Amino acid sequence: MSTVAEVRDLRVEIGGRALVDGVSLAARAGRITALIGPSGSGKTTTGLALLGEYPPGARVEGLVRTRPGAVGYVPQHPAAVLNPARRVGALLGDIAALAGGGRRERLRRVHEALRLARLPDPEQVLRRFPHQLSGGQQQRVVLAQALLLGASAIVADEPTTGQDAHTKAGIVAELAALAARGMAVVLLSHDLDVVRELADEVVVMRGGRIVDRGPADAVLDAPSPQASPRIPRARRPTGTVRMEVEALTASHRTARGAVDVLHDVGISVAAGECLALVGPSGSGKTTLGRCLAGLHAEHRGRILLDGAPLPNSLRARSRAQLAAVQYVFQDARAAFDEHRPVLDQVARTAVRLRGADPAAAREEAAEALTGLGLSPSTAARRPGALSGGELQRAALARALLARPRLLVCDEITSGLDPTTRGAVLELLAELRERTELALVFITHDLAAAAALADRTAVLDAGRIASPAEEGVSAGC
Known part of the structure; x- marks a missing residue:
């Protein structure tokens, strides 16, 4: 089998800290x-x-052998590689134009790439800007970009993160089809079920080094390379209603005018309660969460916090209202300033929203980050030196420093390893028990939703498909 790209004895070091050390890996056709x-x-x-x-x-240090353009990359955080100022159709059209051909041929290639990436309703997606897509839709647009570029290898970084079960199955099938057509695929994943189904070889990394490698069955059937998560049990809330949404209809602006993406939605969550919000990618879950936090102002209806209406827009909310409703993004990397240390950015929340003393805020931030498994040396680095999972934990710490009454969590466990995932869920369960924090938990992780949530609301095509109730439908 031909090698498309490889590294031998690779060491990558930043500020005296080795991110990887002595790693050898090949991407083979x-x-x-x-x-x-x-x-x-x-x-x-x-x-x-x-x-x-x-x-x-x-x-x-070490040997790196690759050819420019030979390897495509599908990142864990897709928004980072999508130009927010251009519609998806323009982004993909520019890439298709690199191969030449007339407008009709370029459009055919774009539609074929979207089909292979399992992205339904391509005409609607092509008219939207990246921020108007769900995380799962963004992921598939980036995969379509890589397919259009015609690379002979793909590095797929958590490609099934943030995907519903149906879409995940489609991504798995597409990656298998890419390999069957002779493409090399390097899959970076915490999803061991996907790894077991797809991988010819599994490489286990820890602390920047390779600690095991071999055929998938041999490695995954050995003592687990990732400990099983500890997940808390949900309990019925006793608090009063903390947040209530009444007849919410939200829209996105497109080239052809406003398009409604949420239709007459009504939900509520009590103090100390966790409401899981589940449904297919593109069903409107993230848009609903953004409306709650004031990040999506184009909506009608009412959002009440402890009985008082919240302004639609973030800019119209008071400092107390901003602190009361916090949002943890699925794409944590895009939510941080790349030029400032993570600790400073986490501490700033307490200073800006609670008026805390800067020195006290730094101490509180360091304690919160340590509690989530981030050492002081890690927290002192800039975001680019942290992994996606580390940044996700930092984003959660930053939101918690506001001491919110309602926390909206958008796929915050999807990029975490099982041990860290369990620790985060335990923390959320403990917080709502101790502080009566209300949670809206947007997720495709049905195991986490079933364990953490008291009730579940299913969104489909912008509507509540089933009322909030105990348990989670396995079909979501």
């Missing part, structure tokens, strides 16, 4: 190699090295 391991173990750094790309300021 027709094979799927899976990298697994805890958040921060070096998976993404290794995957990007196959493209010849490294974090800013990195010192690199």
Whole structure:
């Protein structure tokens, strides 16, 4: 089997800290190699090295063999590689134009790439801006970009993160089809079920080093490379209604005018309660969460917090209202300033929204980050030096420093390894028990939703498909 790209004895170091050390890996035509391991173990750094790309300021040692354009990359945080100022159709059209041909031929290639990426209703998607897409839709648009570029290898970083079961099955089928057509696939994933189904070889990383490798069955059937998560049990709330949504209809602006994406939605969540919001990718879950936080102002209806109406727009909300409703984004990396240390950005929440003393805020931030498994040395770095899972935990710490009454969590467990996922869920369960924090938990992780949530609301095509009730439908 021919090797498309490889690294040998790779060491990538930033500020004296080795992100990866002594790693050797090859992307081979027709094979799927899976990298697994805890958040921060070096998976993404290794995957990007196959493209010849490294974090800013990195010192690199070892052999890297790759050809420009040979390897495509599907990142864990897709919004980072989508131009927010251009519609999806323009983004994909520019890439299709690189191969030449007339307008009709370019459009045919774009539609074929979207079909292979399992993205339904392509005409509607092509008219939207990236921020008007769900995280799952953004992921599939980026996969379509990679397919249009015609690379001979794909590095797929958590490609099933944030996907519903149906879409996940489609992504798995597409990655298998890519390999069957002779493309090399390097899969970085915490989803061991997907790894077991797809991978020819599994490479286990920990602390920047390879600690095990071999055929999928041999590695995954050995003592678990990732500990099983501890997940708390949901309990029925006794508090009063904290947040209530009445007849909410939200829209997105497109080239052809406003299009409604939520229709007459009504939900509520009590103090100390967790409401899971589930449904297919593109069903409107993230838009609903953004409306609650004032991040999506184009909506009609009422959002009440402790009985008082909240303004539609973030800009119209008072400092107390901003602190009361906090949002943790699915794409944590895009939510941080790349030029400032993570600790400073987490601490700023307490200063800006609660008026805390800066020194006290830093101490509180450091304590919160440590409680989520981020060491002081890690927290002192800029976001580019942290993994996606580490940034997700930092984003949660930042929101909690506002001491909110309602916390909206958008797919915050999907990019975490099982141990960290369990710890985050335990923390959320403890907080709502102790502080009566109300949670809206947007997720495709049905196991987490079933364990953490008291009630579940199912969204489908912008409507509540079933009323909030105990349990989670396995079909979501």
